[in-house]
Amino acid sequence: GDSVTQMEGPVTLSEEAFLTINCTYTATGYPSLFWYVQYPGEGLQLLLKATKADDKGSNKGFEATYRKETTSFHLEKGSVQVSDSAVYFCALSLFSGGYNKLIFGAGTRLAVHP
């Protein structure tokens, strides 16, 4: 079935380090892909999205490129900050049964230290 696999955490980095969180997916059809972020004590927020192959989503210095050939959507940021510490979820959306169904990965916790 449709699924999302992302790298296990926690990922621990020093401030200004480069971040990569890997995400791969399995889907029938042509999904849209997303990264959601969950800050401590808050709800999930959409960080970025890409709706078709080769699209690049970007927001707040984060970016991810929809790679159909490798079924991947890796999240990257060139220089992380302490305020980026959160749990990051990769997700896909497929139109099925008359609506867009979101399927999430297990999440990757990021801890950034000063």
Next chain:
Amino acid sequence: EAGVVQSPRYKIIEKKQPVAFWCNPISGHNTLYWYRQNLGQGPELLIRYENEEAVDDSQLPKDRFSAERLKGVDSTLKIQPAELGDSAVYLCASSLEQGEGYNEQFFGPGTRLTVL
């Protein structure tokens, strides 16, 4: 604009007790979702409402879980009786569905349930 509101934020109960969670979606959003997020996992859909109609409840354990969305606005999710395995974060989300294209789901902060 107010986001999705959920209450309570935390709930601790003993097994076999009933519990209810409440959600107020973003004003004007016609679609409401309840998700369950187990520790260390991503959210999984329990039930989806279009207005007041439950259009996908295939993942809702109907022997003990029930939900309603009165007048197509607020929604309540109930568990009766609760089991140890129900300990999780219950998330509510809402969206304005306008066809096949993706419409962003906005999530509330969740209710963390602990069953002892």
